[in-house]
Amino acid sequence: MIDEKEFIKELLSPETQNTAFQKLLSDYQRPLYSHIRNIVLNHDDADDVLQNTFVKVFQNLKNFKGESKLFSWMYRIATNEALTFLSQKAKLSGISSEDLQNKTIDNLKADLYFDGDEIQIKLQKAIVTLPEKQQLVFKMKYFEELKYEEIAEILGTSVGALKASYHHAVKKIELYVTSN
Amino acid sequence: MKTFKLENEPKIKSGFKTPDNYFDNFSEKVLQQLNEKEVKVIPFYKRNKTISLAAAAVIGFALLIPVINNYKANSNDLDEATLENYLSYHSNISQYDLIQTLDDGDIEKLGNNVTLEDETLEDILATSPNLEHLISEQN
Numbered sequence: 001m002i003d004e005k006e007f008i009k010e011l012l013s014p015e016t017q018n019t020a021f022q023k024l025l026s027d028y029q030r031p032l033y034s035h036i037r038n039i040v041l042n043h044d045d046a047d048d049v050l051q052n053t054f055v056k057v058f059q060n061l062k063n064f065k066g067e068s069k070l071f072s073w074m075y076r077i078a079t080n081e082a083l084t085f086l087s088q089k090a091k092l093s094g095i096s097s098e099d100l101q102n103k104t105i106d107n108l109k110a111d112l113y114f115d116g117d118e119i120q121i122k123l124q125k126a127i128v129t130l131p132e133k134q135q136l137v138f139k140m141k142y143f144e145e146l147k148y149e150e151i152a153e154i155l156g157t158s159v160g161a162l163k164a165s166y167h168h169a170v171k172k173i174e175l176y177v178t179s180n
Numbered sequence: 181m182k183t184f185k186l187e188n189e190p191k192i193k194s195g196f197k198t199p200d201n202y203f204d205n206f207s208e209k210v211l212q213q214l215n216e217k218e219v220k221v222i223p224f225y226k227r228n229k230t231i232s233l234a235a236a237a238v239i240g241f242a243l244l245i246p247v248i249n250n251y252k253a254n255s256n257d258l259d260e261a262t263l264e265n266y267l268s269y270h271s272n273i274s275q276y277d278l279i280q281t282l283d284d285g286d287i288e289k290l291g292n293n294v295t296l297e298d299e300t301l302e303d304i305l306a307t308s309p310n311l312e313h314l315i316s317e318q319n
Contacts (some may be wrong), residue, residue: 016275033203040286047202054210055217108195123192142186143194163210170186177184 004070011061021058028071029054031144032078039082040137041104041124043113049085053078072153079136079154101128126176130169137162138169 010020032053037046056077064073090100105124108114127135136155140146141162148159155162267273282290 021211022207025210029203033198034194034196038194041196043196043198051208051210051213055213058214113197113199114195115197119192120195128196173224174184174186177183 001160005066008061008064008066008070024057024070026052028074032074034144035075035140036078036082038143039079039136040086041101041108042111045089049078049081052085053081056081064087068153072150075154076156081130098128122177122180123173125180126173127169128174130172134169136170138163138173141166 007020007023010016029050033050034054035045036049040046040049053074057074060077061064063077064070068076086097086100087128087159090097094099095103102125105121105128108116108124114120127138130138133155137151140151140154141148146154148162151162267278
Protein backbone atom coordinates (compact mmCIF):
# COMPACT_ATOMS: atom_id res chain seq x y z
CA MET A 1 0.00 0.00 0.00
CA ILE A 2 1.19 3.51 -0.81
CA ASP A 3 2.35 5.79 1.96
CA GLU A 4 -0.61 6.39 4.28
CA LYS A 5 -0.10 10.15 4.55
CA GLU A 6 -0.05 10.41 0.78
CA PHE A 7 -3.23 8.33 0.57
CA ILE A 8 -5.02 10.53 3.11
CA LYS A 9 -4.04 13.59 1.07
CA GLU A 10 -5.59 11.94 -1.99
CA LEU A 11 -8.74 11.25 0.01
CA LEU A 12 -9.01 14.92 0.98
CA SER A 13 -8.22 16.50 -2.37
CA PRO A 14 -11.35 17.04 -4.53
CA GLU A 15 -9.57 15.90 -7.74
CA THR A 16 -8.40 12.54 -6.39
CA GLN A 17 -11.07 11.97 -3.75
CA ASN A 18 -13.37 9.70 -5.77
CA THR A 19 -10.68 7.29 -6.90
CA ALA A 20 -9.06 7.21 -3.47
CA PHE A 21 -12.36 6.54 -1.73
CA GLN A 22 -13.14 3.71 -4.16
CA LYS A 23 -9.79 2.18 -3.22
CA LEU A 24 -10.54 2.60 0.47
CA LEU A 25 -13.87 0.84 -0.04
CA SER A 26 -12.40 -2.10 -1.94
CA ASP A 27 -9.54 -2.52 0.57
CA TYR A 28 -11.65 -2.36 3.71
CA GLN A 29 -15.17 -3.54 2.85
CA ARG A 30 -14.44 -7.24 3.54
CA PRO A 31 -12.53 -6.98 6.83
CA LEU A 32 -14.92 -4.33 8.18
CA TYR A 33 -17.91 -6.43 7.13
CA SER A 34 -16.58 -9.44 9.08
CA HIS A 35 -15.89 -7.25 12.08
CA ILE A 36 -19.40 -5.76 12.08
CA ARG A 37 -21.11 -9.07 11.27
CA ASN A 38 -19.39 -10.70 14.25
CA ILE A 39 -20.94 -8.04 16.47
CA VAL A 40 -24.46 -7.72 15.03
CA LEU A 41 -24.66 -11.34 13.77
CA ASN A 42 -27.28 -10.92 11.06
CA HIS A 43 -26.46 -10.00 7.45
CA ASP A 44 -29.05 -7.26 6.84
CA ASP A 45 -28.02 -5.41 9.99
CA ALA A 46 -24.34 -5.80 9.09
CA ASP A 47 -25.07 -4.36 5.64
CA ASP A 48 -26.78 -1.28 7.16
CA VAL A 49 -24.03 -0.72 9.72
CA LEU A 50 -21.26 -1.15 7.12
CA GLN A 51 -22.86 1.47 4.86
CA ASN A 52 -23.23 3.89 7.76
CA THR A 53 -19.64 3.24 8.73
CA PHE A 54 -18.30 4.23 5.30
CA VAL A 55 -20.56 7.29 5.16
CA LYS A 56 -19.22 8.36 8.60
CA VAL A 57 -15.65 7.67 7.48
CA PHE A 58 -16.17 9.86 4.39
CA GLN A 59 -17.81 12.67 6.35
CA ASN A 60 -15.11 12.69 9.05
CA LEU A 61 -12.05 12.30 6.83
CA LYS A 62 -11.32 16.02 7.11
CA ASN A 63 -11.13 15.65 10.90
CA PHE A 64 -8.79 12.66 10.74
CA LYS A 65 -5.57 13.92 12.29
CA GLY A 66 -3.39 10.95 11.41
CA GLU A 67 -2.63 10.35 15.10
CA SER A 68 -3.65 6.73 14.69
CA LYS A 69 -3.53 4.51 11.63
CA LEU A 70 -6.35 4.79 9.11
CA PHE A 71 -6.98 1.08 9.68
CA SER A 72 -7.58 1.38 13.43
CA TRP A 73 -9.55 4.63 13.04
CA MET A 74 -11.96 2.91 10.65
CA TYR A 75 -12.26 -0.17 12.87
CA ARG A 76 -13.06 2.12 15.78
CA ILE A 77 -15.86 3.82 13.83
CA ALA A 78 -17.22 0.42 12.74
CA THR A 79 -17.16 -0.90 16.33
CA ASN A 80 -18.98 2.16 17.67
CA GLU A 81 -21.56 2.04 14.90
CA ALA A 82 -22.23 -1.67 15.49
CA LEU A 83 -22.53 -1.32 19.28
CA THR A 84 -24.79 1.75 18.97
CA PHE A 85 -26.92 -0.13 16.45
CA LEU A 86 -27.32 -3.08 18.84
CA SER A 87 -28.29 -0.97 21.83
CA GLN A 88 -30.80 1.04 19.76
CA LYS A 89 -32.33 -2.15 18.38
CA ALA A 90 -32.63 -3.61 21.88
CA LYS A 91 -34.20 -0.39 23.14
CA LEU A 92 -36.74 -0.37 20.31
CA SER A 93 -37.67 -3.99 21.02
CA GLY A 94 -37.87 -3.25 24.75
CA ILE A 95 -35.44 -6.03 25.71
CA SER A 96 -31.87 -6.18 27.01
CA SER A 97 -28.93 -6.35 24.63
CA GLU A 98 -28.16 -9.90 25.82
CA ASP A 99 -31.74 -11.09 25.17
CA LEU A 100 -31.63 -9.50 21.73
CA GLN A 101 -28.38 -11.29 20.87
CA ASN A 102 -29.77 -14.62 22.12
CA LYS A 103 -32.84 -14.13 19.97
CA THR A 104 -30.65 -13.34 16.94
CA ILE A 105 -28.56 -16.48 17.57
CA ASP A 106 -31.74 -18.62 17.70
CA ASN A 107 -32.74 -17.13 14.36
CA LEU A 108 -29.32 -17.92 12.84
CA LYS A 109 -30.36 -21.53 12.20
CA ALA A 110 -32.89 -20.27 9.67
CA ASP A 111 -30.56 -17.59 8.27
CA LEU A 112 -29.75 -17.99 4.57
CA TYR A 113 -26.35 -16.42 5.10
CA PHE A 114 -25.21 -18.67 7.94
CA ASP A 115 -23.84 -22.15 7.34
CA GLY A 116 -22.77 -23.08 10.85
CA ASP A 117 -23.97 -26.07 12.83
CA GLU A 118 -24.49 -26.87 16.52
CA ILE A 119 -20.95 -25.99 17.63
CA GLN A 120 -21.08 -22.53 16.02
CA ILE A 121 -24.41 -21.79 17.68
CA LYS A 122 -23.12 -23.02 21.04
CA LEU A 123 -19.98 -20.90 20.71
CA GLN A 124 -22.06 -17.79 19.91
CA LYS A 125 -24.31 -18.49 22.92
CA ALA A 126 -21.23 -18.80 25.12
CA ILE A 127 -19.85 -15.47 23.82
CA VAL A 128 -23.09 -13.66 24.69
CA THR A 129 -22.57 -14.52 28.37
CA LEU A 130 -19.32 -12.48 28.40
CA PRO A 131 -19.01 -8.78 29.26
CA GLU A 132 -19.03 -6.53 26.17
CA LYS A 133 -15.29 -5.82 26.17
CA GLN A 134 -14.39 -9.52 26.44
CA GLN A 135 -16.83 -10.34 23.64
CA LEU A 136 -15.10 -7.83 21.37
CA VAL A 137 -11.61 -9.02 22.24
CA PHE A 138 -12.53 -12.67 21.73
CA LYS A 139 -14.21 -12.07 18.35
CA MET A 140 -11.36 -9.89 17.07
CA LYS A 141 -8.70 -12.36 18.16
CA TYR A 142 -10.36 -15.69 17.47
CA PHE A 143 -12.55 -15.08 14.39
CA GLU A 144 -10.86 -12.09 12.75
CA GLU A 145 -7.34 -13.14 13.77
CA LEU A 146 -6.16 -9.59 14.42
CA LYS A 147 -2.88 -9.07 16.27
CA TYR A 148 -2.95 -7.92 19.90
CA GLU A 149 -1.15 -4.72 18.86
CA GLU A 150 -3.88 -3.96 16.30
CA ILE A 151 -6.70 -4.68 18.76
CA ALA A 152 -4.95 -2.50 21.34
CA GLU A 153 -4.90 0.43 18.91
CA ILE A 154 -8.55 -0.05 17.94
CA LEU A 155 -9.89 -0.40 21.47
CA GLY A 156 -7.40 1.96 23.10
CA THR A 157 -6.16 -0.54 25.72
CA SER A 158 -2.79 -2.09 26.52
CA VAL A 159 -1.66 -5.39 25.02
CA GLY A 160 -1.28 -6.86 28.52
CA ALA A 161 -4.88 -6.05 29.46
CA LEU A 162 -6.08 -7.54 26.18
CA LYS A 163 -4.21 -10.78 26.76
CA ALA A 164 -5.80 -11.07 30.17
CA SER A 165 -9.25 -10.33 28.72
CA TYR A 166 -8.82 -12.96 26.03
CA HIS A 167 -7.61 -15.54 28.55
CA HIS A 168 -10.68 -14.93 30.77
CA ALA A 169 -12.98 -15.07 27.77
CA VAL A 170 -11.58 -18.43 26.62
CA LYS A 171 -11.93 -19.94 30.11
CA LYS A 172 -15.57 -18.83 30.44
CA ILE A 173 -16.42 -20.08 26.96
CA GLU A 174 -14.85 -23.51 27.64
CA LEU A 175 -16.79 -23.76 30.87
CA TYR A 176 -20.05 -22.83 29.16
CA VAL A 177 -19.59 -25.30 26.26
CA THR A 178 -18.57 -28.13 28.64
CA SER A 179 -21.64 -27.70 30.85
CA ASN A 180 -24.24 -27.08 28.09
CA MET B 181 -18.18 -35.35 30.72
CA LYS B 182 -15.43 -34.39 28.28
CA THR B 183 -13.90 -31.01 29.05
CA PHE B 184 -14.09 -28.66 26.10
CA LYS B 185 -10.74 -27.01 25.27
CA LEU B 186 -10.76 -24.40 22.55
CA GLU B 187 -7.12 -24.93 21.62
CA ASN B 188 -7.57 -28.71 21.27
CA GLU B 189 -10.47 -28.32 18.87
CA PRO B 190 -10.14 -27.64 15.15
CA LYS B 191 -10.59 -23.93 14.46
CA ILE B 192 -14.28 -23.05 14.64
CA LYS B 193 -15.28 -20.70 11.80
CA SER B 194 -17.91 -18.03 12.43
CA GLY B 195 -20.11 -19.54 9.71
CA PHE B 196 -21.19 -16.14 8.41
CA LYS B 197 -21.69 -15.79 4.65
CA THR B 198 -22.71 -12.95 2.39
CA PRO B 199 -25.08 -13.01 -0.60
CA ASP B 200 -23.35 -13.69 -3.95
CA ASN B 201 -21.76 -10.59 -5.51
CA TYR B 202 -22.52 -8.58 -2.36
CA PHE B 203 -19.12 -6.87 -2.39
CA ASP B 204 -19.23 -6.23 -6.15
CA ASN B 205 -22.10 -3.80 -5.75
CA PHE B 206 -21.29 -2.50 -2.30
CA SER B 207 -19.05 0.43 -3.35
CA GLU B 208 -21.70 1.68 -5.72
CA LYS B 209 -24.33 1.54 -2.96
CA VAL B 210 -22.19 3.63 -0.61
CA LEU B 211 -21.29 6.21 -3.26
CA GLN B 212 -24.97 6.58 -4.16
CA GLN B 213 -25.84 7.10 -0.51
CA LEU B 214 -23.13 9.75 -0.22
CA ASN B 215 -24.50 11.60 -3.26
CA GLU B 216 -28.01 11.52 -1.83
CA LYS B 217 -26.76 12.91 1.47
CA GLU B 218 -24.94 15.74 -0.31
CA VAL B 219 -28.07 16.66 -2.27
CA LYS B 220 -30.14 16.61 0.90
CA VAL B 221 -28.02 19.38 2.39
CA ILE B 222 -28.51 21.77 -0.53
CA PRO B 223 -32.25 22.25 -1.21
CA PHE B 224 -32.79 25.62 0.43
CA TYR B 225 -35.53 26.35 -2.11
CA LYS B 226 -37.61 23.42 -0.90
CA ARG B 227 -37.95 24.80 2.60
CA ASN B 228 -38.83 28.28 1.30
CA LYS B 229 -41.40 27.44 -1.32
CA THR B 230 -43.70 30.29 -0.29
CA ILE B 231 -40.90 32.83 -0.43
CA SER B 232 -39.85 31.62 -3.88
CA LEU B 233 -43.44 31.80 -5.15
CA ALA B 234 -43.89 35.33 -3.76
CA ALA B 235 -40.59 36.41 -5.34
CA ALA B 236 -41.66 34.93 -8.68
CA ALA B 237 -44.98 36.82 -8.50
CA VAL B 238 -43.22 40.15 -7.74
CA ILE B 239 -40.81 39.62 -10.64
CA GLY B 240 -43.76 38.78 -12.90
CA PHE B 241 -45.54 42.02 -11.99
CA ALA B 242 -42.35 44.03 -12.37
CA LEU B 243 -41.93 42.67 -15.89
CA LEU B 244 -45.52 43.68 -16.71
CA ILE B 245 -45.03 47.37 -15.75
CA PRO B 246 -43.47 48.52 -19.07
CA VAL B 247 -46.17 46.62 -20.98
CA ILE B 248 -48.94 48.38 -19.05
CA ASN B 249 -47.27 51.78 -19.57
CA ASN B 250 -46.94 51.14 -23.27
CA TYR B 251 -50.57 50.17 -23.50
CA LYS B 252 -51.61 53.46 -21.82
CA ALA B 253 -49.38 55.54 -24.12
CA ASN B 254 -50.87 53.91 -27.19
CA SER B 255 -54.42 54.46 -26.00
CA ASN B 256 -56.66 56.55 -28.29
CA ASP B 257 -58.18 58.48 -25.38
CA LEU B 258 -56.37 61.73 -24.74
CA ASP B 259 -55.88 62.76 -21.17
CA GLU B 260 -57.25 66.10 -19.90
CA ALA B 261 -53.90 67.88 -19.57
CA THR B 262 -52.97 67.20 -23.20
CA LEU B 263 -56.35 68.41 -24.39
CA GLU B 264 -56.14 71.57 -22.30
CA ASN B 265 -52.61 72.35 -23.55
CA TYR B 266 -53.66 71.86 -27.13
CA LEU B 267 -56.66 74.15 -26.83
CA SER B 268 -54.67 76.85 -25.01
CA TYR B 269 -51.54 76.99 -27.12
CA HIS B 270 -52.03 75.27 -30.44
CA SER B 271 -55.49 76.20 -31.65
CA ASN B 272 -57.21 79.35 -32.84
CA ILE B 273 -60.09 78.91 -30.45
CA SER B 274 -60.18 81.76 -27.98
CA GLN B 275 -61.41 81.71 -24.44
CA TYR B 276 -64.65 83.34 -25.55
CA ASP B 277 -65.27 80.78 -28.29
CA LEU B 278 -64.81 78.11 -25.72
CA ILE B 279 -67.34 79.71 -23.36
CA GLN B 280 -69.83 79.93 -26.20
CA THR B 281 -69.72 76.15 -26.67
CA LEU B 282 -70.63 75.42 -23.05
CA ASP B 283 -74.24 74.41 -22.44
CA ASP B 284 -76.25 74.60 -19.19
CA GLY B 285 -75.15 71.13 -18.12
CA ASP B 286 -71.45 72.07 -18.44
CA ILE B 287 -71.95 75.25 -16.42
CA GLU B 288 -73.70 73.35 -13.67
CA LYS B 289 -70.78 70.88 -13.58
CA LEU B 290 -68.32 73.74 -13.32
CA GLY B 291 -70.40 75.21 -10.49
CA ASN B 292 -70.09 71.93 -8.64
CA ASN B 293 -66.36 71.59 -9.28
CA VAL B 294 -65.33 75.16 -8.50
CA THR B 295 -66.62 76.33 -5.17
CA LEU B 296 -66.06 79.98 -4.63
CA GLU B 297 -66.52 81.70 -1.34
CA ASP B 298 -68.76 84.72 -1.35
CA GLU B 299 -65.96 87.04 -0.28
CA THR B 300 -63.70 85.90 -3.13
CA LEU B 301 -66.54 86.43 -5.59
CA GLU B 302 -67.15 89.96 -4.29
CA ASP B 303 -63.42 90.72 -4.56
CA ILE B 304 -63.33 89.59 -8.18
CA LEU B 305 -66.42 91.60 -9.04
CA ALA B 306 -65.09 94.71 -7.30
CA THR B 307 -61.66 94.56 -8.92
CA SER B 308 -62.85 93.72 -12.45
CA PRO B 309 -64.56 96.83 -13.79
CA ASN B 310 -65.13 95.27 -17.23
CA LEU B 311 -67.63 92.85 -15.70
CA GLU B 312 -69.93 95.70 -14.78
CA HIS B 313 -71.88 95.58 -18.00
CA LEU B 314 -72.52 91.86 -17.52
CA ILE B 315 -73.96 92.46 -14.07
CA SER B 316 -76.17 95.23 -15.31
CA GLU B 317 -77.29 93.06 -18.23
CA GLN B 318 -78.29 90.29 -15.80
CA ASN B 319 -80.47 92.71 -13.86
